[in-house]
Amino acid sequence: MERFTFVQKIFLYLGIAVFLTFMLLPFFEMFMASLRPLQHLFRSPYQFWSDDMSFQAYSDIWETVPLLGRYIFNSVFLASVTTFLCMMFVIPAAYSFARFKFKGKTISLGLFLGVNMFAGAVLLIPLYKLLRSMGLLNTYAAMFVPGAAFLVPTGIWLLKAYLEKIPIELEESAWIDGASRMYILRRVVLPLAVPGLIVVGVASFIGAYAQQFLFAITFNQKREYMPLPAGIFEFVGYQSVIWNQLMAASIVGIIPVLIIFLFLQKYLVKGLTKGAVKG
Amino acid sequence: MATVSLKSINKWFDSSQVLYDISIDIEDKEFVVFVGPSGCGKTTLLRIVAGLEDVSSGEVEIDGIDVSSAHPIERGISMVFQSYALYPHLSVFENIAFPLRVAKTPKAKLQEMVMRAADILRLTDRLEHKPGQLSGGQRQRVAIGRSIVRQPKVFLFDEPLSNLDAALRGEMRVELSKLHKSLNATMIYVTHDQVEAMTMADRIMVLSEGKLEQFGTPMDLYHHPKTKFVAGFIGHPKMNFLTASCLSIDSDGVKVELPAIGKQLLPVEPIKVNQGEELEVGVRPEDLMLSETGKGLPLKVDVLERLGGSTLVYGSLDKYPNFCAMLQGDANVREGELVNLDVKPASFHVFDSNGNAMKRREVPEILK
Numbered sequence A: 001m002e003r004f005t006f007v008q009k010i011f012l013y014l015g016i017a018v019f020l021t022f023m024l025l026p027f028f029e030m031f032m033a034s035l036r037p038l039q040h041l042f043r044s045p046y047q048f049w050s051d052d053m054s055f056q057a058y059s060d061i062w063e064t065v066p067l068l069g070r071y072i073f074n075s076v077f078l079a080s081v082t083t084f085l086c087m088m089f090v091i092p093a094a095y096s097f098a099r100f101k102f103k104g105k106t107i108s109l110g111l112f113l114g115v116n117m118f119a120g121a122v123l124l125i126p127l128y129k130l131l132r133s134m135g136l137l138n139t140y141a142a143m144f145v146p147g148a149a150f151l152v153p154t155g156i157w158l159l160k161a162y163l164e165k166i167p168i169e170l171e172e173s174a175w176i177d178g179a180s181r182m183y184i185l186r187r188v189v190l191p192l193a194v195p196g197l198i199v200v201g202v203a204s205f206i207g208a209y210a211q212q213f214l215f216a217i218t219f220n221q222k223r224e225y226m227p228l229p230a231g232i233f234e235f236v237g238y239q240s241v242i243w244n245q246l247m248a249a250s251i252v253g254i255i256p257v258l259i260i261f262l263f264l265q266k267y268l269v270k271g272l273t274k275g276a277v278k279g
Numbered sequence B: 001m002a003t004v005s006l007k008s009i010n011k012w013f014d015s016s017q018v019l020y021d022i023s024i025d026i027e028d029k030e031f032v033v034f035v036g037p038s039g040c041g042k043t044t045l046l047r048i049v050a051g052l053e054d055v056s057s058g059e060v061e062i063d064g065i066d067v068s069s070a071h072p073i074e075r076g077i078s079m080v081f082q083s084y085a086l087y088p089h090l091s092v093f094e095n096i097a098f099p100l101r102v103a104k105t106p107k108a109k110l111q112e113m114v115m116r117a118a119d120i121l122r123l124t125d126r127l128e129h130k131p132g133q134l135s136g137g138q139r140q141r142v143a144i145g146r147s148i149v150r151q152p153k154v155f156l157f158d159e160p161l162s163n164l165d166a167a168l169r170g171e172m173r174v175e176l177s178k179l180h181k182s183l184n185a186t187m188i189y190v191t192h193d194q195v196e197a198m199t200m201a202d203r204i205m206v207l208s209e210g211k212l213e214q215f216g217t218p219m220d221l222y223h224h225p226k227t228k229f230v231a232g233f234i235g236h237p238k239m240n241f242l243t244a245s246c247l248s249i250d251s252d253g254v255k256v257e258l259p260a261i262g263k264q265l266l267p268v269e270p271i272k273v274n275q276g277e278e279l280e281v282g283v284r285p286e287d288l289m290l291s292e293t294g295k296g297l298p299l300k301v302d303v304l305e306r307l308g309g310s311t312l313v314y315g316s317l318d319k320y321p322n323f324c325a326m327l328q329g330d331a332n333v334r335e336g337e338l339v340n341l342d343v344k345p346a347s348f349h350v351f352d353s354n355g356n357a358m359k360r361r362e363v364p365e366i367l368k
Ligand SMILES: Nc1ncnc2c1ncn2[C@@H]1O[C@H](COP(=O)(O)OP(=O)(O)OP(=O)(O)O)[C@@H](O)[C@H]1O
Pocket: B013, B018, B036, B037, B038, B039, B040, B041, B042, B043, B044, B045, B192
């Protein structure tokens, strides 16, 4: 049986179309802007399509900002390290929250949620002092350490919810067979939690990517450590902004992330717990 | 060798008590079934034996050693869960091999032991499958395979058959009994199905609301239920109960006033009751016969269930609306009819107002 009637389907697709238009139109315009010659952008009346469009900006960017490649690498590198570091803390913490009873469990969970309400910006000055006293300013660590710290609470909440859905009997059964906690975590829980881990990983990665900018411009002054969102400011000159190249550089910067996501997507939908318990 | 003794086990969850002073001794190689209605604490008791749950007070002894706070692996037990608890990401082979991998068994030995278990359970051609690709019965066997491969001293089963269809359940019942004989191990089996309990057990422990009602052989429970609860729980269809006031007590038994038949002497060993006290009198449906004299218990037939070999007759008797009789063969009765039923006085079970049984004097000999 069909789940939706024809009319319902039309509304459904209409809704999706409206949503997608709002989401994707800026990206489309970004792409179009990157194709136009600079003077074209300020032409009046505004022309959506013209004959002198080209991919010229995509080759010019590397000359205007010689470190662009490095910035892109830094961005992906920082986001990856942040995600990795974040997961190292999230996995054991989420597992403990999902499975053990201990004093202060609810309070600490609530606290984590509370921490999330403080945007990183509020804490910039104390963080700056902290990082300075640890001698981390102007290093990669200056960006990924606070980055990971801010992502851990959300990660714990997300993964905890996922781990709680894994039938406890699986762990008890392994426990009876003599497996240690770590063995159970490694051989039973984590393999089953792969979809959840990917979700949390992806969320952390996106989070890390988005917050880079703030940490980069406050805690780092070394050009060669700058991530793309900060580095891209070099397209903003004293006199003018090279809009078309700026757009082109942004798109190029997104591509590696996009590829990773396309690759991971199939794991996100795959259910892995089939056949674990009856029913 | 593996004996299991439970000594005065009490269990509280927070402020509610779910097990009350349970004490039993299970002998080596015995097949013991814990049976009782849902929520009576069977799983909790089994988990206490397994070491998954702590006792609030009392002791669990295996082979005479107190293991109340020992890790499951030190107890030498293995357990099959109410849900099968198979690892969905591992193949059947790896599922069965899991306990051996944990114990770091050498590869060749592991291979051999898994193959042997698979052979016993007829899973040899399924070893590469994932649990998700198996039928319920096969999953069940994988779960059993995982528990036998480690060669534990005591096997624990928590309602392993409850999710199978009736035919498969019957089949698995026989297989488990065979397995018990071939493995020569002590087994504790939890179920709420009294048929499973009766057919497989050496001895049955009946639990009700966390209290031990009776522990004995199936036939003991059937012929000599110690309480009204056990009498009603064991046997299918259920025992019928009538209230009857006690007229007199003497050395031959108790004399009661039964509906429709009147005064009747029931041959039981009386426990202290007062004259005129209300007693519960029970009679099993299979102990009722069609009367040939036109006297006996008058039953107004409402529903007939003809099973071929026997006929179940449901109807109202006096003020008891759900009275059941099991008559031999394709009995000559019709719905709406009034039939008279005969019972041998010795077939009656008598309980005092607290539900405690009086021992019956004349019962069929129990075969050992
Ligand atoms: N972890 C727990 N916390 C609190 N109460 C519990 C817990 N586990 C079980 N109980 C309670 O203990 C009682 C016995 O539960 P148990 O699971 O042993 O019943 P059972 O006899 O196995 O029932 P079923 O046949 O339905 O499986 C129930 O009233 C249940 O609510």
